[in-house]
Amino acid sequence: MSKITKVNAAILIIGNEILSGRTQDTNTSTLAVWLNSLGVQVNEVRVIPDIKKIIIETLNILRKNNDYVFTTGGIGPTHDDITAESVSEAFGLKYEIHQEAYKILESYYKSGEFNEGRQKMVWMPHNAELILNPTSGAPGFSVENVFCLPGVPSILKSMLGGLKQKIIGGDPILSHTISLRTIESEIANSLSKVQDHNKDVEIGSYPFFHAGKLGVSIVLRSENQSRINNCISQVLEFVKEKNIEIVDR
Amino acid sequence: MSKITKVNAAILIIGNEILSGRTQDTNTSTLAVWLNSLGVQVNEVRVIPDIKKIIIETLNILRKNNDYVFTTGGIGPTHDDITAESVSEAFGLKYEIHQEAYKILESYYKSGEFNEGRQKMVWMPHNAELILNPTSGAPGFSVENVFCLPGVPSILKSMLGGLKQKIIGGDPILSHTISLRTIESEIANSLSKVQDHNKDVEIGSYPFFHAGKLGVSIVLRSENQSRINNCISQVLEFVKEKNIEIVDR
Numbered sequence: 001m002s003k004i005t006k007v008n009a010a011i012l013i014i015g016n017e018i019l020s021g022r023t024q025d026t027n028t029s030t031l032a033v034w035l036n037s038l039g040v041q042v043n044e045v046r047v048i049p050d051i052k053k054i055i056i057e058t059l060n061i062l063r064k065n066n067d068y069v070f071t072t073g074g075i076g077p078t079h080d081d082i083t084a085e086s087v088s089e090a091f092g093l094k095y096e097i098h099q100e101a102y103k104i105l106e107s108y109y110k111s112g113e114f115n116e117g118r119q120k121m122v123w124m125p126h127n128a129e130l131i132l133n134p135t136s137g138a139p140g141f142s143v144e145n146v147f148c149l150p151g152v153p154s155i156l157k158s159m160l161g162g163l164k165q166k167i168i169g170g171d172p173i174l175s176h177t178i179s180l181r182t183i184e185s186e187i188a189n190s191l192s193k194v195q196d197h198n199k200d201v202e203i204g205s206y207p208f209f210h211a212g213k214l215g216v217s218i219v220l221r222s223e224n225q226s227r228i229n230n231c232i233s234q235v236l237e238f239v240k241e242k243n244i245e246i247v248d249r
Numbered sequence: 250m251s252k253i254t255k256v257n258a259a260i261l262i263i264g265n266e267i268l269s270g271r272t273q274d275t276n277t278s279t280l281a282v283w284l285n286s287l288g289v290q291v292n293e294v295r296v297i298p299d300i301k302k303i304i305i306e307t308l309n310i311l312r313k314n315n316d317y318v319f320t321t322g323g324i325g326p327t328h329d330d331i332t333a334e335s336v337s338e339a340f341g342l343k344y345e346i347h348q349e350a351y352k353i354l355e356s357y358y359k360s361g362e363f364n365e366g367r368q369k370m371v372w373m374p375h376n377a378e379l380i381l382n383p384t385s386g387a388p389g390f391s392v393e394n395v396f397c398l399p400g401v402p403s404i405l406k407s408m409l410g411g412l413k414q415k416i417i418g419g420d421p422i423l424s425h426t427i428s429l430r431t432i433e434s435e436i437a438n439s440l441s442k443v444q445d446h447n448k449d450v451e452i453g454s455y456p457f458f459h460a461g462k463l464g465v466s467i468v469l470r471s472e473n474q475s476r477i478n479n480c481i482s483q484v485l486e487f488v489k490e491k492n493i494e495i496v497d498r
Contacts (some may be wrong), residue, residue, distance in 0.1 A: 019291045020424070021281030022468065023455070025274070028296070042268045047277070047294035050453075074466030078454040079441035115438030129364040152456065175269070185326040188366030190326035196267050204265050204299075205327040206272070207401060219271065 004223045007040045007170035009068040013047040014055060014083055015151055018073075026153050027072045032162050039169025039223075040068060050074060055086035063090075063146050067238035068167065073151030075140060077117040083148055084141070088125040091143050098124040101139050108137035131160045143168065171223040175228055178218045178235055183207070188217065190238035198231050200224070253472045256289045256419035258317040263298040264302060264400055267322075269329065270488040275402050276321045283409050288418025288472075289317060299323060304335035312395050313337075317416065322400030323420040324389060330337045332391070340392050347373040350388050357377040357386035368433055381407055381411045427484055430494035434458070436465065439487035447480050449473070464496055 009033055025047065032042045043066060048054050054235045055074075062069045062094040074083030088095035101122040106114050121138040131140035131147065135158040140149045147163065180187070184207055195203045202221040205216065220231045232249075239246060260280055266272040269389035275297065281291045292315060300315050304323075308467040311318045323332030350371040355363050370387040380389035380396065382408040389398045396412065398405045429436070433456055444452045456463065469480045481498075488495060 013294075016278070016451060016470075017455055017468070019281060019294065020468075021278040021283075021287060021291075024278045028267070029270045029273045032268060036269060043298065044271075045268065045294075045296035049292065076454075076456070077437040080453055094440075098331075106482065115433035115434060119438065119468070157264075173269075185364060185366035188326040188328070188369065195328045202265060204329055205325070206266055207325070219266070219269075221265075221269065246466045 004040075005023075005170035007067045007168070008043045008061040009035055009040050010043055010066040011045040012055075012058060012062055012069060012071045013073060013151075014046065014050060014071055015047070015073040015110060016049050016080070018047050019049055025151075027156055030153065030160075031070055031155060034165075035169075036175075037171050038151060038164065038167050039168075039172045040167060041173055050080045050082060052082055052086045052089070054103060055083065055116070056090045059087065059090045059146065063144070067145060069146045071146065071148045072156060073214075075138070075148055075150050077120045079119070084124050084128075087122075087143060087146060087148060091125055091146075093125040093127070093143065093185055095123055096123050096126055098128060098130070098141070100130055103143075104130075104132075104139060105137055120177070129166075131159055134158050134162070138169065170243070173218060173221055174228055175221045176228050177220075177248070178232065178239075178246065179208070179248040180216050180218065180239060181213065181247050182216055182242075183214055184216050184240070187218075187244070190242070191235070192217065194231055194234045194238075197234065198227060201227050201231050203231065254288075255314045255329055255472070256321060256417070256484045257292045257342070258289050259283055259311040259315040260294040261304075261307060261311055261320045262319060262322060262400075263299060263320055264296070264322040265298050265329070267296050268298055272335065275356050276398075276400070276405055279318055279402065279409075279476055280321075281404060284317075284319075284416075284418075285424075287413065287416050288421045288475070289416060290419075290422055299329045299331060301331055301335045301338070304332065304337045308336065308339045308395065312393070316376070316394060318395045320395065321405060322397050324387070324397060326369045329350065330427050333373050333377075336392060336397060337397060340374055340395075341374070342374040342392065344372055346374055347371050347377060349379055350390075353379075353381075353388060354386055357371035358371065378399050378415075379430040380408055383411070422470055422473055423474055423479060424468060424470045425477050426469075426480065427488075427498045428457070429465050429467065429488060429495050430462065431465055431491075432463055433465050435491070436467075436487070438494070439491070440467065440484070443480055443483045443487075446483065447476060450476050 128141035135155045204219040303436035384404045403474045453468040
């Protein structure tokens with residue numbers, strides 16, 4: 001049997017607006033689903049304020065502990081956009097005008113519109129690789145295993161297509177969901193036994209409430225389909241014994 | 250002038266379902282808005298998997314660095330609910346049946362329905378204080394400065410009312426938003442000057458797209474209303490000079 005290759009990532013959400021509750025983060029979920037599809041598992045997410053010292057410290061921990069780090073937020077034109085400067089310091093690189101980014105934005109804007117505010121967006125760590133932005137011009141960038149994306153969800157989404165070929169994932173993480181018309185406490189013991197017999201499959205149990213009825217979704221995740229299949233059989237066995245209605249499988 | 254008292258918190262989201270992207274976290278925003286209203290600023294959010302060692306390590310860092318820690322998730326009846334056990338270990342406390350919680354659930358469920366799965370939910374760290382749950386019976390709990398809440402958003406929300414009197418906040422964090430019909434790069438320099446002159450006010454700039462039109466919201470946050478008022482005047486000054494339309498203030 002071939003060894004399973006695991007590749008992991010951390011997501012670093014930079015922004016006071018998430019910590020104040022003013023803005024609901026959706027980038028975590030977007031990035032996590034996308035990374036899973038590339039065979040990259042998200043190990044950890046952190047949300048931190050727009051404070052340079054904290055960004056640098058956190059980034060230096062995450063980039064050592066993970067194959068990839070994805071940051072969101074703080075790459076716009078205003079004073080609170082300090083991600084590029086912080087990444088430069090974290091890597092000990094010069095923070096400077098990126099010539100290619102400069103050319104992209106110079107031709108993106110009409111003559112005279114490429115003002116000082118916008119020019120801030122071409123300042124990046126020395127030799128950063130650009131992540132192109134098909135929505136609003138200003139590119140993101142990467143340095144080694146750190147990929148810096150904007151905070152605006154629609155712009156972030158539009159940049160993932162161009163980023164895909166830069167990410168080398170491991171074995172894809174497969175997932176299967178069985179939804180049952182039951183409550184967690186009715187199946188807790190049986191499910192616990194299935195988990196004990198299948199330690200290398202991640203088994204999650206999530207209550208749901210849909211169309212006026214309660215239910216539980218059992219989510220089975222692994223890089224190995226046959227191990228997931230084993231779990232499915234064992235779950236269906238106790239579901240049959242207990243005479244539980246299957247909503248979806 | 251009286252000294253400003255700052256009180257801070259960390260939020261620890263425990264759950265593989267958030268890291269896989271399957272579930273969109275909304276508890277961060279709920280807790281952050283609620284904490285702000287009590288004069289507690291959220292410094293940091295972390296999302297971590299259902300792995301005991303990681304929960305213990307992360308909790309022990311966060312509870313030392315913050316006045317309060319709020320955890321969400323992992324307090325249900327299934328095998329992947331390991332928050333109470335992990336908190337017990339983090340504090341070096343016995344993980345045991347909580348007599349008061351037992352009585353609550355025993356009378357909550359019909360005779361014969363308080364089964365082994367449900368009984369798991371009354372296992373807590375020794376001497377934990379209960380956080381009552383008006384929605385679904387099973388209480389959360391607190392140990393010292395750590396408050397453990399469920400992951401289901403509607404249940405979590407219903408428990409905050411009863412928790413309020415246990416949180417001692419600092420000076421309330423005041424906030425004022427000015428929404429402008431402009432784009433960030435047009436005001437970046439002027440706003441940066443306002444920030445330079447008002448270092449103790451947190452000034453954020455957030456682009457928005459509403460009803461087919463672009464705009465920028467400037468958010469001013471501080472414990473001191475007169476400092477916010479100073480900033481408002483200075484913002485309105487450059488807004489007038491630049492002839493920018495005010496959408497809302």
